[in-house]
Amino acid sequence: MSYKVLYYVNQFFGQVGGEDKAGMAPVIKDEKVGPALGFDQLMGEDAEVVGTIICGDNFFNENNEEAVKFIIDAVSEKNPDLVVAGPAFNAGRYGMACAGVAKIVADELKIPVITGMYEENPGLETSRAKAIVVETTDSAAGMKKALATMSDLARKMLKGEKLGYPEDEGYFAQGKRLTVFSDKRGSERAVEMLLARFKGEEFKSELPMPVFDRVAPAAAIKDLSKAKIALVTSGGIVPNGNPDRIQSASAQKWGKYNIAGKDSLEGEFYTIHGGYDPVYANELPDRVAPLDMMRKFQKEGLIGEVYEYFYTTTGTGTSVGNSITFGSEIGKELKEAGVDAAILTST
Amino acid sequence: MSTITTISESVGANRIVPTIAIPYPVGNPNLSKVVEEDLREKLVRRAITALGTEVEETTYF
Amino acid sequence: MNLELRKIEIKDVVFGEVPGVKDGVLTVCKQDIIDELMEDVNVKSIKVDIAKPGEKTRIIPVKDVIQPRIKVEGKGNGFPGVTSEMVQLGSGKVNVLDGVAVVTIGDIVGFQEGVIDMWGEGAKWTPFSKTLNIVVDIEPVEGLDPHTHEATVRVAGLKAAEFIGKAGKEAEAGVVDKYEMDDIFTETSKYPDLPKVAYVEMLISQGLLHDGYIYGVNSGKILPTLIHPNEELDGAVISGNCVAACDKITTYQHQNNSAILDLYNRHGKDINFVGVILTPELTTLEGKFRTCDYTAKLCRTLGVDGVVVSEEGYGNPDSDLLMICKRLEDSGIKTVLITDECSGWDGMSQPLADTTPEAVAVISTGNVSHVVELEPADRVIGSAEAIATLAGGWEGCLKEDGSMVCELNAVIGATSEIGYHNLTVELY
Numbered sequence: 114m115s116y117k118v119l120y121y122v123n124q125f126f127g128q129v130g131g132e133d134k135a136g137m138a139p140v141i142k143d144e145k146v147g148p149a150l151g152f153d154q155l156m157g158e159d160a161e162v163v164g165t166i167i168c169g170d171n172f173f174n175e176n177n178e179e180a181v182k183f184i185i186d187a188v189s190e191k192n193p194d195l196v197v198a199g200p201a202f203n204a205g206r207y208g209m210a211c212a213g214v215a216k217i218v219a220d221e222l223k224i225p226v227i228t229g230m231y232e233e234n235p236g237l238e239t240s241r242a243k244a245i246v247v248e249t250t251d252s253a254a255g256m257k258k259a260l261a262t263m264s265d266l267a268r269k270m271l272k273g274e275k276l277g278y279p280e281d282e283g284y285f286a287q288g289k290r291l292t293v294f295s296d297k298r299g300s301e302r303a304v305e306m307l308l309a310r311f312k313g314e315e316f317k318s319e320l321p322m323p324v325f326d327r328v329a330p331a332a333a334i335k336d337l338s339k340a341k342i343a344l345v346t347s348g349g350i351v352p353n354g355n356p357d358r359i360q361s362a363s364a365q366k367w368g369k370y371n372i373a374g375k376d377s378l379e380g381e382f383y384t385i386h387g388g389y390d391p392v393y394a395n396e397l398p399d400r401v402a403p404l405d406m407m408r409k410f411q412k413e414g415l416i417g418e419v420y421e422y423f424y425t426t427t428g429t430g431t432s433v434g435n436s437i438t439f440g441s442e443i444g445k446e447l448k449e450a451g452v453d454a455a456i457l458t459s460t
Numbered sequence: 461m462s463t464i465t466t467i468s469e470s471v472g473a474n475r476i477v478p479t480i481a482i483p484y485p486v487g488n489p490n491l492s493k494v495v496e497e498d499l500r501e502k503l504v505r506r507a508i509t510a511l512g513t514e515v516e517e518t519t520y521f
Numbered sequence: 522m523n524l525e526l527r528k529i530e531i532k533d534v535v536f537g538e539v540p541g542v543k544d545g546v547l548t549v550c551k552q553d554i555i556d557e558l559m560e561d562v563n564v565k566s567i568k569v570d571i572a573k574p575g576e577k578t579r580i581i582p583v584k585d586v587i588q589p590r591i592k593v594e595g596k597g598n599g600f601p602g603v604t605s606e607m608v609q610l611g612s613g614k615v616n617v618l619d620g621v622a623v624v625t626i627g628d629i630v631g632f633q634e635g636v637i638d639m640w641g642e643g644a645k646w647t648p649f650s651k652t653l654n655i656v657v658d659i660e661p662v663e664g665l666d667p668h669t670h671e672a673t674v675r676v677a678g679l680k681a682a683e684f685i686g687k688a689g690k691e692a693e694a695g696v697v698d699k700y701e702m703d704d705i706f707t708e709t710s711k712y713p714d715l716p717k718v719a720y721v722e723m724l725i726s727q728g729l730l731h732d733g734y735i736y737g738v739n740s741g742k743i744l745p746t747l748i749h750p751n752e753e754l755d756g757a758v759i760s761g762n763c764v765a766a767c768d769k770i771t772t773y774q775h776q777n778n779s780a781i782l783d784l785y786n787r788h789g790k791d792i793n794f795v796g797v798i799l800t801p802e803l804t805t806l807e808g809k810f811r812t813c814d815y816t817a818k819l820c821r822t823l824g825v826d827g828v829v830v831s832e833e834g835y836g837n838p839d840s841d842l843l844m845i846c847k848r849l850e851d852s853g854i855k856t857v858l859i860t861d862e863c864s865g866w867d868g869m870s871q872p873l874a875d876t877t878p879e880a881v882a883v884i885s886t887g888n889v890s891h892v893v894e895l896e897p898a899d900r901v902i903g904s905a906e907a908i909a910t911l912a913g914g915w916e917g918c919l920k921e922d923g924s925m926v927c928e929l930n931a932v933i934g935a936t937s938e939i940g941y942h943n944l945t946v947e948l949y
Binding site: 463464465466467470471478480481482483 | 727728804805806809837839840844874875876
């Protein structure tokens with residue numbers, strides 16, 4: 114059978130015009146325009162380009178909502194199995210538009226997207242995790258090779274075949290760390306890596322060090338005696354019985370529990386965290402989430418109030434990705450509830 | 461409030477109150493009840509002080 | 522020290538009246554094992570089952586895995602300091618029931634216990650699908666506090682392995698592995714040109730279900746200590762059933778520590794393997810600074826050129842691992858780390874909880890959150906429902922038809938950070 118492909122290009126590759134046409138609103142043509150034609154030929158019997166969207170780079174970036182709506186409509190009309198965008202080479206705004214297509218189509222409509230970019234294109238960082246981004250040269254002189262690689266990969270994607278290593282297949286790694294079987298056990302690989310280091314031979318670390326983002330510090334609270342402060346913990350403190358079934362490791366969710374009128378968590382809460390000896394937290398959960406002390410300071414007038422819900426999850430083995438999601442969701446709720454600050458405790 | 465503040469620093473926390481131990485950050489079951497109570501109060505007070513203090517970068521309280 | 526591990530190849534295990542080995546078949550007497558373990562007043566009841574590779578059998582919740590052995594020459598049968606009187610280990614001749622493992626299960630003590638599937642998809646993920654498993658289900662008496670409960674099942678497993686090991690006393694060994702290593706000065710004079718290498722084995726030491734034991738001493742109570750590799754191979758280090766199932770170092774894996782074996786294999790050829798440093802992973806920052814400084818100091822004192830460091834667990838011990846690495850690299854000692862990673866169900870997250878630029882050579886033994894689908898078993902030894910409360914499982918992960926979805930977290934030995942299994946991670 115022949116798969117259907119929808120193609121996205123900018124005003125230049127869509128043969129409308131140069132910079133002067135960069136503001137053009139998107140149009141869709143049934144015929145194959147520019148690189149879509151070459152791509153279609155390379156796909157042969159396997160797939161057919163059923164339409165070409167042409168959109169001005171400035172239009173996409175400046176009227177994003179309208180462009181997004183146009184693409185969604187076009188995709189629902191053409192119902193493609195794959196969307197191809199670019200290649201954008203080192204054209205920044207074109208790259209950002211291809212990244213935008215990747216976000217809408219791959220992330221939201223769940224239809225695979227393939228594009229191509231030069232390694233310095235600003236669109237790469239936002240699209241590589243969502244789309245397959247083929248590595249190209251910095252100019253359109255590399256079109257032929259880019260289309261050849263893109264069509265090879267597109268064929269595999271359409272047929273549901275597993276792609277090979279990024280460096281072998283010519284695309285940028287998506288950042289997905291996949292667990293696979295090795296032909297040697299870990300300890301043997303470790304000894305071989307050490308020997309390579311002694312001999313000054315090349316070796317490849319299997320785990321590049323993570324890079325964490327930074328956030329600017331929040332401003333200080335001017336008047337603590339009026340502040341509403343929330344308690345948040347990654348220590349797995351939950352009501353007895355764990356009503357929301359929060360995981361004991363590798364948490365997939367967080368919980369919030371009403372603590373209005375409670376002076377302590379003792380007796381009614383316990384820990385379900387699988388990463389530490391729970392005996393001491395179960396004796397007194399406030400050793401992990403110190404509600405009792407917060408109440409004390411509230412009564413003293415040092416702080417205004419303790420927010421009526423406390424938030425909790427399990428920190429052990431929980432991915433940074435999930436933590437970012439939990440943090441954003443909890444932060445949003447606290448902000449909406451007019452909470453001024455939060456004390457986070459970790460185990 | 462965390463015990464392994466090396467991690468807090470690595471991941472970019474701005475206001476850090478070092479605590480006692482992983483299974484009991486805000487407490488210490490090895491102490492007598494009265495002394496533990498005092499320790500716990502001081503730790504949380506430090507966290508509240510931190511919230512009322514301007515910082516430019518990672519700061520320990 | 523001179524240790525011989527004499528391997529008696531076992532092809533099958535059967536229950537019978539008279540324990541022994543004949544033509545590669547191990548006979549164990551069920552009632553004798555039960556009677557032996559019931560000696561402990563804290564044990565209420567014992568059940569014994571056999572699970573063989575290829576059978577559609579699931580074992581859950583697994584606490585520890587232990588290799589049955591008997592010392593036939595020299596002192597120190599069993600686990601000195603725990604199940605037998607204290608003697609110096611590391612020398613003598615040991616008959617090993619090769620291919621057999623004692624697997625302990627029973628009422629759950631904590632979240633850190635795991636699953637072993639003997640067949641199909643699940644079998645690929647655990648090294649203990651390939652052993653003939655004698656499963657000992659231990660039910661303790663009611664009312665035990667958690668620490669006593671844990672100690673009871675831990676010791677029962679060790680005793681069971683020691684008891685079953687006796688069957689190999691008279692048996693003929695096939696392969697005999699010899700581990701001979703003299704003091705550091707003698708070895709260095711033999712191999713003056715080979716780089717000196719130490720192995721740092723980190724042991725999680727954080728309380729209930731999070732402790733290792735060395736000659737019965739809780740690893741949380743020690744400063745980092747130097748031991749001869751033969752001592753560990755001879756049973757000096759045992760598991761406290763610690764941390765997540767996927768990366769806890771079971772007693773079996775201490776007895777057959779792959780990092781030690783692979784370094785030994787190169788000793789006198791490519792390296793001069795000078796010893797093992799056992800390092801606790803503690804719960805306080807002061808403790809971590811102390812042990813990491815002390816570990817690096819021991820390595821410098823030994824004058825090593827390179828070190829392999831293995832972690833146990835994840836999260837806060839990532840910090841110990843990287844602090845040790847930084848201190849060693851800053852001293853000019855080349856370091857290779859072995860760890861697993863927590864990169865999430867989708868594999869898109871940062872792999873470690875901490876970071877340091879000095880860690881340039883790292884072996885990854887897999888993502889603990891990698892999700893696997895396991896088919897329904899014909900027979901479950903233990904409790905299939907336990908998966909919902911284990912680290913790596915969740916409410917609803919066990920389906921009505923008996924199939925289940927879980928993270929590698931829950932699979933015994935899947936991401937072993939001593940590099941015992943063959944998983945790795947590739948970036949796509």
